Amino acid sequence: MVAVFNKELLSWYLITLKLRETVESAVPKSPTGSAQLLEFPEQPQQDLQKQQQAPSDYLQIVINEDGENCEEETKLTDSEWVISIKEKLEQARQDDAAGSWAKLCIYRVPHYLREGDDKAYVPQIVSLGPYHHGKRRLRQMDRHKWRSLHHVLKRTNKEIKLFLDSIRELEERARSCYEGSISLSSNEFVEMMVLDGCFVLELFRGAAEGFKQLGYARNDPIFAMRGSMHSIQRDMIMLENQLPLFILDRLLGLQSDDPDQKGLVAKLALGFFDPLMPTDEPLTKSEKSKLESSLGHATTFDPLADQGGVHCLDVFRLSLLRTGPKTVPRIWIKRWSHSNRVADKRRTQLIHCVTELREAGVKFKRRKTDRFWDIKFKNGVLWIPRLLIHDGTRSLFLNLIAFEQCHLDCSNNITSYVVFMDNLINSPEDVAYLHYCGIIEHWLGSDAEVADLFNRLCQEVVFDINDSYLSRLSQDVNRYYNHRWNTWRASLKHKYFGNPWAIISLIAAVVLLLLTATQTFYGVYAYYSPAS
Template identity: 30%
Template sequence: MKLLAIRHGLLLLENQIPFFVLEKLFSLTIECIPDRSHDVSLTDFGNDNLKKKVNTSDYHVLHLLHQCYLPNDESWEGKGDEDEIEFPKKKFRFPSASDLDLAGVKFVAGTGEDMFNVKFDKPQGLSRWFHRARFEIPTLSIYDDTEPLLRNLIAFEQCCLAVPRYMTSYGFFMDKLINSAEDVKLLENAEILHNYLGTGEEASDLFNNICKEVVVGRFYFEKTCEAAGNHCRELWPRFMASLRRDHFANP
């Protein structure tokens, strides 16, 4: 419990100490350890992915953790000029998971550790009349410490103009996707959410409150959300989804 409390304290935005101060304190501490078997560094967390992203220009521990969550794919839709798009470029209503399900969209759990690797694939050609669109979203496990982690990363993005607001966009995206406990259950059945909080209402409340009074700025999932919203408004996918659900749900 002490380790959990310490980790929680280290991630609070108001507790951040400049990295150069931490490095000086760390070096003084290491020098007092007798008979060290090997050299250790402040950024030696035993995480290979983290080591690749450690930068001497990181402001503090929370910034280092934020670097860990940045997208890995250079071709991802969110890459580009930070000032190119301000949200919303044009107003559109992004449907919830339940609305997308009624429109015949199939939710699929994404693979890999990149939580921003969200894809919406719509069938093309003749197959569009018979096959379902796919919404691929990486798996997210929700624990008791998930909300404070997301809140502090989002707060850091809000306070520092030089940091891209990836976590803010992710929180806004999940808020629009999840409106109720039914949406949580739907994503749980698709293995996209692993809810360890307890009830679906608790998970729904987490995402519905995570971006209140938060400035999104550039929304990195705009193209994906717009494609899903346009598909949801089409009549044929809804008709085929209703046909499968009402008449072909079982043998």
């Protein structure tokens, strides 16, 4: 075997090798089977020897007996190695300086969350923003985006340059909302923001005012409340498919000659995403007033107020929580007594499943409220609001959970609720009983699908029980569960008071036992105290 040195001769050497194989193809191989030394012209060979003597970096190429390259190895001197590390550190410094973490609000879903559920986070019809921009399967919607922009310009009688210049003023702020560097140029990024933003606003306004009033045909394939709209809504609520809310505010303000208006986009977004709501509990006026008086403040969500929403998914989340549950102080850290041993051993579990709680005497009842997260426990009764589950619920909850996992400035209330329901539901029987109680209403194929949905939602979620707004309630339920008398009473009621025949049998058995005891007593009494 022979080693050829000198990087500069590499190209020349490979060409020579090819020519040698062509010219000397008839020359037999060495009988020893060892690698042959490749000859070089005299001057290159001398240069090669000089390079071998020089203590510089080199590229080693090993040629086997067939004249093929079988190994390459690049070695750098210590000084060049240190220089390469310094270059990487400099790049890291630049990345850290360029990263505006404080403004970040539109995240890429972490890999540990999306494993097995990638479809729930990736849009299938329409892309918004830079993360999925330009993907081949999503390009079909681009022509409809351009149609929406054409309608906006025609209806408002404004020039496109006005929109482009206005959004360019917000370009740096908009870029800082996204995670990582955006490869799009300035013009491409501004064009994308204007095109996607106007498309979103046309959908919002069409759902509120009617697409016909905006100038679209009744049978329009996109701008009509029909078949594909549900899939579009599901794509537009995904975390990776968001546009900054201030971009949408600016675009809508330009259309209405009020560039600084705020809040109207949030109101339109809530109307557009209303079909995705996980509850549709109808409440009478008296029930609403009773609910408000019990809380001592209004329960409605005002999207026109400054709620701090950063994008449509965040606005939707705030509307779900409304006046939002408050996180209770940490109560799970203290030492647990013997009566709380179960909760202490299962730190990742908030509560037991429905079947186990029923065996301990816990009752389940539907609570009349339009806030699906507002769960109460009192006197052995777990009051749970109605939850509506449809084919978009999985994607909705997964993206809400992903946002709470990534965004530092929001609570984990949706995650707490989903983890709680996941603990309650372990089997189709648990779902069936909650459905019987009116707590769960679903449009899926079977109760098993609902159970599987909840059991998969929080598989890789990082969750702290101490920060859950349901931790105190879970403590009360577990304390009730661990009280043995409650279990005995529930078992007695289940076995002997489940139906009228069981009750009659129990009464007959008690009467028979009393009669037998009476007869025995008088028999014994007569034996020891015979009549005179």
